[in-house]
Amino acid sequence: xxxxxxxxxxxxxxxxxxxxxxxxxxxxxxxxxxxxxxxxxxxxxxxxxxxxxxxxxxxxxxxxxxxxxxxxxxxxxxxxxxxxxxxxxxxxxxxxxxxxxxxxxxxxxxxxxxxxxxxxxxxxxxxxxxxxxxxxxxxxxxxxxxxxxxxxxxxxxxxxxxxxxxxxxxxxxxxxxxxxxxxxxxxxxxxxxxxxxxxxxxxxxxxxxxxxxxxxxxxxxxxxxxxxxxxxxxxxxxxxxxxxxxxxxxxxxxxxxxxxxxxxxxxxxxxxxxxxxxxxxxxxxxxxxxxxxxxxxxxxxxxxxxxxxxxxxxxxxxxxxxxxxxxx
Amino acid sequence: xxxxxxxxxxxxxxxxxxxxxxxxxxxxxxxxxxxxxxxxxxxxxxxxxxxxxxxxxxxxxxxxxxxxxxxxxxxxxxxxxxxxxxxxxxxxxxxxxxxxxxxxxxxxxxxxxxxxxxxxxxxxxxxxxxxxxxxxxxxxxxxxxxxxxxxxxxxxxxxxxxxxxxxxxxxxxxxxxxxxxxxxxxxxxxxxxxxxxxxxxxxxxxxxxxxxxxxxxxxxxxxxxxxxxxxxxxxxxxxxxxxxxxxxxxxxxxxxxxxxxxxxxxxxxxxxxxxxxxxxxxxxxxxxxxxxxxxxxxxxxxxxxxxxxxxxxxxxxxxxxxxxxxxx
Numbered sequence: 001x002x003x004x005x006x007x008x009x010x011x012x013x014x015x016x017x018x019x020x021x022x023x024x025x026x027x028x029x030x031x032x033x034x035x036x037x038x039x040x041x042x043x044x045x046x047x048x049x050x051x052x053x054x055x056x057x058x059x060x061x062x063x064x065x066x067x068x069x070x071x072x073x074x075x076x077x078x079x080x081x082x083x084x085x086x087x088x089x090x091x092x093x094x095x096x097x098x099x100x101x102x103x104x105x106x107x108x109x110x111x112x113x114x115x116x117x118x119x120x121x122x123x124x125x126x127x128x129x130x131x132x133x134x135x136x137x138x139x140x141x142x143x144x145x146x147x148x149x150x151x152x153x154x155x156x157x158x159x160x161x162x163x164x165x166x167x168x169x170x171x172x173x174x175x176x177x178x179x180x181x182x183x184x185x186x187x188x189x190x191x192x193x194x195x196x197x198x199x200x201x202x203x204x205x206x207x208x209x210x211x212x213x214x215x216x217x218x219x220x221x222x223x224x225x226x227x228x229x230x231x232x233x234x235x236x237x238x239x240x241x242x243x244x245x246x247x248x249x250x251x252x253x254x255x256x257x258x259x260x261x262x263x264x265x266x267x268x269x270x271x272x273x274x275x276x277x278x279x280x281x282x283x284x285x286x287x288x289x290x291x292x293x294x295x296x297x298x299x300x301x302x303x304x305x306x307x308x309x310x311x312x313x314x315x316x317x318x319x320x321x322x323x324x325x326x327x328x
Numbered sequence: 329x330x331x332x333x334x335x336x337x338x339x340x341x342x343x344x345x346x347x348x349x350x351x352x353x354x355x356x357x358x359x360x361x362x363x364x365x366x367x368x369x370x371x372x373x374x375x376x377x378x379x380x381x382x383x384x385x386x387x388x389x390x391x392x393x394x395x396x397x398x399x400x401x402x403x404x405x406x407x408x409x410x411x412x413x414x415x416x417x418x419x420x421x422x423x424x425x426x427x428x429x430x431x432x433x434x435x436x437x438x439x440x441x442x443x444x445x446x447x448x449x450x451x452x453x454x455x456x457x458x459x460x461x462x463x464x465x466x467x468x469x470x471x472x473x474x475x476x477x478x479x480x481x482x483x484x485x486x487x488x489x490x491x492x493x494x495x496x497x498x499x500x501x502x503x504x505x506x507x508x509x510x511x512x513x514x515x516x517x518x519x520x521x522x523x524x525x526x527x528x529x530x531x532x533x534x535x536x537x538x539x540x541x542x543x544x545x546x547x548x549x550x551x552x553x554x555x556x557x558x559x560x561x562x563x564x565x566x567x568x569x570x571x572x573x574x575x576x577x578x579x580x581x582x583x584x585x586x587x588x589x590x591x592x593x594x595x596x597x598x599x600x601x602x603x604x605x606x607x608x609x610x611x612x613x614x615x616x617x618x619x620x621x622x623x624x625x626x627x628x629x630x631x632x633x634x635x636x637x638x639x640x641x642x643x644x645x646x647x648x649x650x651x652x653x654x655x656x
Contacts, residue, residue, distance in 0.1 A: 023403040059395070059402045060413075066400045067391030072472075074387045074394075075351040081417055085388075088416025089409055091451045092535055092547075100544035120516040123419045123449035123528075144400075188448040188525060195519040200451075207420055216428035219420075 005193070005239040006045040006318070009052075009230035009294075010034060011246040011287070014311060015090060016055040027093060033311070034245075035098040040315035042117065043107045046193060048237055049094060050230045053086035053204030057223075060085055061143040079142065079175060080207050080219030084123060087203040091121030094200050102198075111196045119198045125184040125217060126206025126229050132178035138162045140177040140223045145170035176222045180206065180229045184217060186236040193237060205229040227287075227294035235301045242298045243307040243314060244291050250324040251288065251308050255281040263324045268299040271326055295326045304328070332568040333521070334373040334646070337380075337558035337622075338362060339574040339615070342639060343418060344383040355421060361639070362573075363426040368643035370445065371435045374521060376565055377422060378558045381414035381532030388413055389471040407470065407503060408535050408547030412451060415531040419449030422528050430526075438524045447526045453512040453545060454534025454557050460506035466490045468505040468551045473498035504550045508534065508557045512545060514564040521565060533557040555615075555622035563629045570626045571635040571642060572619050578652040579616065579636050583609040591652045596627040599654060623654045632656070 014034040016022040041047065060082045067074040099119040109115045128134075141164075146154065151163045151171035166172045183189065183202060192199045205224030209217040227244055234242040253261045253274065260281075271292055274280060280288060295306040307314070309323025317323030342362040344350040369375065388410045395402040427447040434444045456462075469492075474482065479491045479499035494500045511517065511530060520527045533552030537545035555572055562570040581589045581602065599620055602608060608616060623634040635642070637651025645651030 021401070021403050024405050024409060060391075062400050062402050063388075063391040063395030066395035066397075066402075067387070067393075069394075072390050072394045073349070074390050075349050077352050077417075081352060081420070084416040084420035085413040086416070088412040088414065088419070088451055089405075091416070092409070092412035092453070095451060096453065096537070096545065096547065100546075103544055104542060118513075118515060120513055121451035123416055123423060123451070125420070125424065185446075185448055187446060187523075188520060191523040191525075192516060192519060195515075197516060197519075209424070214432060216431055217424065218428075219424065 128178035335562035456506035
């Protein structure tokens, strides 16, 4: 009998916290902490891991900008490539650190009991519709802040870019955040799961690609929300549970007010009702909005439950002892 | 009956040619040309692809250097991470471009004849011995050129770095180039091959890791020769043929002299004899030395043949009509 399949979406904090710059020491320390928490759920679950890449892709875009001038004159690469680079970077760190912990303390592999479970990272393209309305309305800020003069010069050089003013902090490029429709490498992920591996896939929301008339896929300059991509991944691998790990212990009504009330278990219909009433308060202005949207969608798509909690509480949350559980 | 298994090692020219800077347009054009050549061998072979990353990792190191100063102040990450980033970047491009060609014109998948063969990239660690003598004698130049003052300042900041003077062009960091002993993700590559995929693995010679006493693996600042890593990969997947694709049509005796003589077929013993006699001439000062070393090692490790030729001639070379074939 196969263990239940769990897709874990790791927030940015799992790799680079708050005001950290993202040095290698910081990333190794943070990922080690997160990996220790994931270790607690490995004995009872088959696991797929996806992750954000905001700080890492931000660093790459700044470094490319810095390196594009004299005396370096290195080419600036588009966002799909930058995303692919972060999948290599973060995937390697997770695969190395979690793989080492599994080697020392993990359960045996299902198909090969002489060995421990191994971790593998798949470079993952995620399909979005070329008719997605997000392409008409770019909203996701990326890359460096610019002065007004720099912004105008970039608009001249790249008329296809949308540059907006960001409330007093300068000018910034925004890109579309379209909806994921398919994990392009889902067959590969499923084969590796069948073979007993833990798979890291869809990092940073995946490398965004659109499908052409002839079904070929082509990278686009966009950022897919990592929780929505994680939901798609959870559906495409037929996971029972989708766990969104972030920097809060659970979801709150009236978040950040004296009336704040933590939610333990809630149905999809109740989440929808509270969303309609605005009862989640200011948490929706942060990242909770996409998380709840991803959660509702997973249940609608046939998933059994969504957990929203911190990495530290993930194992307890899976046993119903912590975090927020969203059910059909 | 399974088709024979072929490991292809792509040289840097397959992605970024000679004096190109490595813009996305250049990389897409070059990889498309290479992928069209690989398409010719797909009908008769199962394929694993590995590739160099010299220009790409060079760009990342320069961009990190540029971005490390005011006003960017982004962290410089170590070489294992930079290598992992190039595996994501180049793996994505190969997987996207070759995948699209296969979708349009490729043969059906062996296990699922309704579908075309798919391509997948595995983030790959490659184990080297921590006792490898290369760690005592770093020889591989990496990253930017420095002035004498910069070199001294870096030596102070990073006493663990080896900085050498590079014949009139300034100062440069050199890192060890240890021998690959194991493709750490070989089981993952083999499972994906069994499932009928084309696999991209071990890019840039792999992410170099050493094995600790407790068998955990740990990234090191080093560069593994991509042809030697490709040889290890070819052995670890049990390939019949190892094809090293580069910028020459074949191997020459007395290379670049009036007496130059192209080699069609040669045994391992003859290669060894010519090497001992110095008969390959100046080609050994370029990249032909490691290629011949990798070729000899593959035959010694039980491989059936090595092909050394250009991507354009790969299909003909596999039929014995072009290139150099090295046999037991």
